[in-house]
Amino acid sequence: MRTKTLLRQIQLIALAVICFFAGQPVPARTTMNTTLDVTKDPHSFANTSEVVVTHLELDLEVDFASKRLTGKASLRMNNKAGARRLYLDTRDLTIHRVTVGSSESPATYSLGDPVPYLGRSLMINITPEADRVNVYYTTSPEAAALQWLEPSQTAGGKRPFLFTQSQAILARTWIPCQDSPGVRMTYTARVKVPPDLMAVMSASNSTKKSADGLYHFQMTQPVPSYLLALAVGDLEFRAVGKRSGVYAEPGVIKKAAWELADMERMIAAAESLYGPYRWERYDVIVLPPSFPFGGMENPRLTFATPTILAGDRSLVALIAHELAHSWSGNLVTNATWNDFWLNEGFTTYFERRIMEVVYGKSYAEMLAQLGYQELQRAIAELGPTHPDTRLRLDLSGRDPDEGLTEIPYEKGALFLRWLEETVGRAKWDAFLRSYFDRFAFQSMTTDGFLQYLRQHLLSHDPALEARLRIDRWIDQPGLPPDAPQPRSREFDRVEAQVKLWQSGKSARTLKTAGWTTHHWLHFLRTLPQPLTRQQMADLDKAFKFTQSGNSEILFAWLMLAVATQYEPAYPALEKFLTGMGRRKFLRPLYTELAKTPNGAQMARRIYERARPTYHAISRQTIDAILKWGH
Ligand code: BES
Ligand code: ZN
Numbered sequence: 001m002r003t004k005t006l007l008r009q010i011q012l013i014a015l016a017v018i019c020f021f022a023g024q025p026v027p028a029r030t031t032m033n034t035t036l037d038v039t040k041d042p043h044s045f046a047n048t049s050e051v052v053v054t055h056l057e058l059d060l061e062v063d064f065a066s067k068r069l070t071g072k073a074s075l076r077m078n079n080k081a082g083a084r085r086l087y088l089d090t091r092d093l094t095i096h097r098v099t100v101g102s103s104e105s106p107a108t109y110s111l112g113d114p115v116p117y118l119g120r121s122l123m124i125n126i127t128p129e130a131d132r133v134n135v136y137y138t139t140s141p142e143a144a145a146l147q148w149l150e151p152s153q154t155a156g157g158k159r160p161f162l163f164t165q166s167q168a169i170l171a172r173t174w175i176p177c178q179d180s181p182g183v184r185m186t187y188t189a190r191v192k193v194p195p196d197l198m199a200v201m202s203a204s205n206s207t208k209k210s211a212d213g214l215y216h217f218q219m220t221q222p223v224p225s226y227l228l229a230l231a232v233g234d235l236e237f238r239a240v241g242k243r244s245g246v247y248a249e250p251g252v253i254k255k256a257a258w259e260l261a262d263m264e265r266m267i268a269a270a271e272s273l274y275g276p277y278r279w280e281r282y283d284v285i286v287l288p289p290s291f292p293f294g295g296m297e298n299p300r301l302t303f304a305t306p307t308i309l310a311g312d313r314s315l316v317a318l319i320a321h322e323l324a325h326s327w328s329g330n331l332v333t334n335a336t337w338n339d340f341w342l343n344e345g346f347t348t349y350f351e352r353r354i355m356e357v358v359y360g361k362s363y364a365e366m367l368a369q370l371g372y373q374e375l376q377r378a379i380a381e382l383g384p385t386h387p388d389t390r391l392r393l394d395l396s397g398r399d400p401d402e403g404l405t406e407i408p409y410e411k412g413a414l415f416l417r418w419l420e421e422t423v424g425r426a427k428w429d430a431f432l433r434s435y436f437d438r439f440a441f442q443s444m445t446t447d448g449f450l451q452y453l454r455q456h457l458l459s460h461d462p463a464l465e466a467r468l469r470i471d472r473w474i475d476q477p478g479l480p481p482d483a484p485q486p487r488s489r490e491f492d493r494v495e496a497q498v499k500l501w502q503s504g505k506s507a508r509t510l511k512t513a514g515w516t517t518h519h520w521l522h523f524l525r526t527l528p529q530p531l532t533r534q535q536m537a538d539l540d541k542a543f544k545f546t547q548s549g550n551s552e553i554l555f556a557w558l559m560l561a562v563a564t565q566y567e568p569a570y571p572a573l574e575k576f577l578t579g580m581g582r583r584k585f586l587r588p589l590y591t592e593l594a595k596t597p598n599g600a601q602m603a604r605r606i607y608e609r610a611r612p613t614y615h616a617i618s619r620q621t622i623d624a625i626l627k628w629g630h
Pocket of ligand 2: 321325343344347
């Protein structure tokens with residue numbers, strides 16, 4: 001093992017020396033293996049072990065009337081193997097024609113048979129010398145990555161809105177590409193939109209509307225396809241720091257900029273932990289409420305749900321999370337979706353480290369314990385022996401969107417905390433920083449990470465290795481018995497009050513002064529179950545949960561309201577379910593409702609109205625819960 005590594009290092013040094021004298025850049029090492037050996041991705045048709053796309057030039061026109069993007073994608077490629085065919089991923093695209101090279105000579109091509117959720121391969125005949133292909137195409141109004149909003153679904157109510165969501169494998173529904181996180185490309189784009197709207201991408205952005213509706217973008221750092229992103233709407237920009245700012249609709253911009261005022265401190269904190277921010281700017285766009293996720297780490301421009309605008313900055317850990325992806329995910333990228341924990345587990349760990357620097361240890365520990373509760377619940381729901389409770393997933397033959405749970409986030413973060421606690425923070429931090437440096441702008445497999453870990457942190461120390469039980473974490477379901485158990489002292493106070501209330505004191509006499517959102521979340525999660533409707537009424541009267549403007553608190557409360565059939569909260573429940581489309585809130589609420597006949601009936605009535613306003617990603621999930629269309 002050691003001899004092999006040594007040999008490999010000698011090889012790499014020799015290669016670097018040769019390249020240096022030949023005046024060539026040292027080739028990027030994708031994984032620990034050779035450049036040619038791109039990890040096989042079960043969710044892509046692309047023949048990436050032969051030819052890789054290195055640069056994308058997009059030219060698109062956005063048509064709100066027909067809900068279509070039309071234009072051209074030019075893909076520059078590196079045909080390492082001299083292949084005569086290029087396979088791209090597409091789904092629901094209409095291909096008009098394909099040409100090869102800058103001279104645009106017509107190319108022959110064929111579309112493969114459609115495969116559920118993977119779409120169709122687009123095979124293009126190329127010559128080994130060809131340096132680019134040009135695909136002329138139109139998207140479908142049903143393209144799963146695109147949500148076209150009616151003016152009524154926006155804050156302003158006057159203009160339509162469009163946003164994309166490419167992760168995990170939806171980029172192919174709006175751009176023909178090698179849709180695998182193991183391949184990276186730089187890109188430029190020219191996007192034409194109606195003149196009164198502004199377009200922004202995961203790239204360099206302007207801060208003002210253009211007069212003619214034409215926008216030009218450049219992304220000079222190579223990114224995987226799942227980070228390609230576009231939003232179009234009536235947008236305004238407001239700076240909050242020297243390299244950070246917020247985009248939102250005019251009616252939301254003030255609130256958004258206030259809420260996210262600590263962004264610059266977060267960036268500085270992240271840099272102090274794990275090295276320079278390498279993407280120049282960090283901006284956030286606050287989208288309309290139908291955005292199906294909390295946040296999406298599109299490079300230079302995080303896409304965020306407006307449900308984080310609590311009015312007191314208490315939900316900004318989500319921004320720390322998306323920012324952290326600028327290292328874990330966007331810089332060092334999971335090679336396939338089976339390695340998703342390398343993105344999300346690292347990011348969840350890193351998010352809490354940023355929060356610790358900016359808001360203190362006790363704040364971060366509350367987040368850690370709430371996360372630990374979510375992990376326990378996720379394991380309980382799946383069952384402690386379920387294969388999806390392993391860190392290394394096997395998603396082949398499945399839609400990754402269905403197989404991605406909270407496990408990679410929270411079990412991943414807990415594993416890194418375990419490593420930190422075992423080797424000590426100083427050593428661990430130095431290791432992590434070197435990991436991000438060493439693999440910046442490359443993809444990483446679970447094995448690649450473990451190899452680097454053993455080499456650079458564990459120094460092949462058998463005693464340490466035995467203590468860590470890495471295999472137990474990575475490839476075994478559930479949690480190891482000696483896993484860390486985050487515990488916040490702040491929550492002692494909360495639990496004491498819950499006990500008092502349980503022993504018969506009325507809710508309004510409880511000592512809750514100074515409680516933050518996270519205290520309240522812990523309170524709601526540790527209430528004795530099942531509650532009676534009378535108890536619900538007592539709590540509601542004292543704390544006004546049904547009227548809460550904090551989406552996380554309201555969500556936790558509504559979960560209890562459904563479980564206890566506390567009817568006074570039903571109008572608020574209906575408003576919540578029809579007012580936003582964030583899947584993390586929708587899925588548990590509809591699931592809980594579906595457990596009783598009355599609940600299921602109400603769920604279907606609400607869903608019938610809400611469904612057209614939800615994103616395809618949320619729709620797919622809720623359709624399955626309510627057996628919609630059956
Ligand atoms: N990258 C994810 C969102 C994602 C994951 C989209 C998988 C599609 C497939 C993003 O960073 C994320 O994790 N968002 C969370 C918020 C976070 C604070 C846990 C979300 O949207 O809830
Ligand atoms: Zn994430």
